[in-house]
Amino acid sequence: VPGHSDIDGNEEADILAKTGAHSLCEIPEPAVPVSYRRCRLEVRYWIVKEHCKVWNQSDTCLHTKGILRNADKIPAKSLLKLNRNKLCQVLQVLTGHGNLAKHRNKMGKAQSPLCPKCQEAEETPQHYVGDCPAYLNTRISQFGYHTIELSDLVKNDRIFKLASFVHKTKRLDEY
Numbered sequence: 001v002p003g004h005s006d007i008d009g010n011e012e013a014d015i016l017a018k019t020g021a022h023s024l025c026e027i028p029e030p031a032v033p034v035s036y037r038r039c040r041l042e043v044r045y046w047i048v049k050e051h052c053k054v055w056n057q058s059d060t061c062l063h064t065k066g067i068l069r070n071a072d073k074i075p076a077k078s079l080l081k082l083n084r085n086k087l088c089q090v091l092q093v094l095t096g097h098g099n100l101a102k103h104r105n106k107m108g109k110a111q112s113p114l115c116p117k118c119q120e121a122e123e124t125p126q127h128y129v130g131d132c133p134a135y136l137n138t139r140i141s142q143f144g145y146h147t148i149e150l151s152d153l154v155k156n157d158r159i160f161k162l163a164s165f166v167h168k169t170k171r172l173d174e175y
Contacts, residue, residue: 063096078159086163
């Protein structure tokens with residue numbers, strides 16, 4: 001259709017477009033449109049910033065803070081890909097609130113905080129995953145190291161390896 005002439009509404013649309021192009025902007029400066037995506041991104045940045053501020057000011061969650069170090073580095077996407085059972089077990093390790101002897105002893109559910117597998121140290125998540133000689137072979141097969149820091153697993157987003165380690169040891173299935 002040459003020039004889209006004689007189409008209902010086309011002439012009126014052309015007049016409105018020309019009027020709009022030559023009129024002054026009636027919104028406060030800056031008159032640059034902001035995309036919906038950019039608005040969402042800014043809100044997300046603000047939420048993360050506020051969360052980090054609260055996280056850093058809080059004097060609780062010391063075990064988790066020792067592992068995560070930065071609240072904005074939580075591997076949430078990886079955690080959310082785990083099934084419910086594996087997520088529960090990984091969170092037990094990351095928070096220190098689980099079926100390990102030190103926590104069970106603190107709760108009055110175990111007589112000793114010592115590791116029941118090696119009796120060499122308190123059974124903390126770091127000892128269980130990173131240091132316990134009873135899990136040396138599993139640790140080497142999963143992570144490739146004799147010892148490992150939990151914070152390194154989180155920092156390098158090796159959550160699936162951690163979940164696999166916990167599953168293979170079956171330690172958190174006990175009790």
